[in-house]
Amino acid sequence: MPLPHDDFAAYAHAGLPHLLTTAHLLADAPGDPREATELTRRTLVRVCARWRRIPRGDTDFYVRRFLVKEYLRGARGRSRRAKTQRAVLVLLHGEGLREAEVAQLLGRSRGAVRSRARRGLAVHGGDAEHLRRLFAESAAGLVPPDVQLDAVEQRGRALRRRRTGAVAAVCALLLVPGAVFGADRFMGGGSTAGSGAGAADVARSPIRIVAPGERVDAVPGVQVWLTTDGKHWSTPKAQNLFLSLTGDGSESGYKYRHSYTKGDYGSDSQVGAESGKPTASVQPDPLNNTSYFLSGLYGGLSADPARVEVTVDDRRITGTVLTLAGSPGWGVWYARTSLSLQELKSGSGEGGPTVTVYDAAGKAVARGGVGE
Incomplete structure (x- = not known):
């Protein structure tokens, strides 16, 4: 059933334990939940800011994508490759996703995901079942910390207002004579960037x-x-x-x-x-x-x-x-x-x-x- 536009708090509350678990496996910090907690908080702020634009029939995909992107944010070079490999292993053997789903989530080819998974698994002795047990044991010992959802919503709404203001400023510039030529380039050629757009009222494809x-x-x-x-x-x-x-x-x-x-x-x-x-x-x-x-x-x-x-x-x-x-x-x-x-x-x-x-x-x- 499609979710209404104002149900972020309900979704976040219901999905928080699972989101924290995945963040914990990505962070790979046993005994120290602070990194996973901060990763979860940043993810929820970004989700809240874009909540009205997330298709309600596909919410979990976008939330997972936000989580992984926050995890990879700022990483470069060898660190980026190592983090991406960790994300592939967690999504495959911790989340139980299929290779095609992981490829879609990361924006990579299935061959790239398969290669990352093979190399990562080799580090763990090539035993996928053993890795799944390790992930399960790590998740079982996790004590969910308190994530202040009220504060998350406040930050998310503030971020949304800033972005809405930026879009309004661009629109104002486009009204200046001579700037109309770039309208399609700035506005995304039919993108669903309007505030308040949900599953039922986003732009349909011509x-x-x-x-x-x-x-x-x-x-x-x-x-x-x-x-x-x-x-x-x-x-x-x-x-x-x-x-x-x-x-x-x-x-x-x-x-x-x-x-x-x-x-x-x-x-x-x-x-x-x-x-x-x-x-x-x-x-x-x-x-x-x-x-x-x-x-x-x-x-x-x-x-x-x-x-x-x-x-x-x-x-x-x-x-x-x-x-x-x-x-x-x-x-x-x-x-x-x-x-x-x-x-x-x-x-x-x-x-x-x-x-x-x-x-x-x-x-x-x-x-x-x-x-x-």
Whole structure:
């Protein structure tokens, strides 16, 4: 059941023990709950500040994401890698999440998560069951400290007011003659940034039904079109890219070249999905030397989505959807605003953007990222 907009205190109170336990496992500080308590407090302040913007059918995902990002905040280099590895182990063997769920939460590819998990597990003798027992024993001995939720709410509301004031200042600047040109760039091209937006009243994705082969000008310099076998698009840097679909709406056999970063994404990414299962993907394309176009494919749905939302760090952008007539259960989404390389890499764990597909009830029905 969707949660009302003013229920933060009830949610925080009910979820506090579990949140503290996860924070304790991340902090890895037996006998000293102060670090876990502070991590939990900072997380709840950020959650409270954004509470009205968090989709009510997907609350736990966003709260976990805030927690891990607070845990990783400020870490660099070797420390960042070690922390990310710890987060992967905790989420897999402490929380019991699947690799795909951890990848979506961290904004990493499943291969990257699998590699981190393998290396981390090797440190613990390669015994996953032993690690799960260690996590369980550590959690069992935790005495939950007192987190002052009243103070958390006050800090969260103050943070929300500051951000609302900053948005209002930007809007005022956009009213100045000559500043209108940048409106879409500043406002996120349909992002759900308005205060007071909840599951029922956030911006829905514009959905356009197109004919096979009908070319759509997504953003300047980029065209997107669909055929019955998948997604096609051309950018200033590459022409006639293609992502194929099987007849049931699942992705198959796609190879796409991109070069904005190395490592987890590589230079060639293979995208695939199990037949019939809801899936979503993200493909970042360079427009020039400084900005990137985001688009992707969703599939395996029983009906057209109500909203497709891409998340980059704390920024959420509502995508535009293209689909063929007859509600085939798959389609293409794209963002009408470009992003910089720094924005693309600023997500949790230096991962990339995450896309979430919601149905008419506000429930997340598919989620994915780069390499999904």
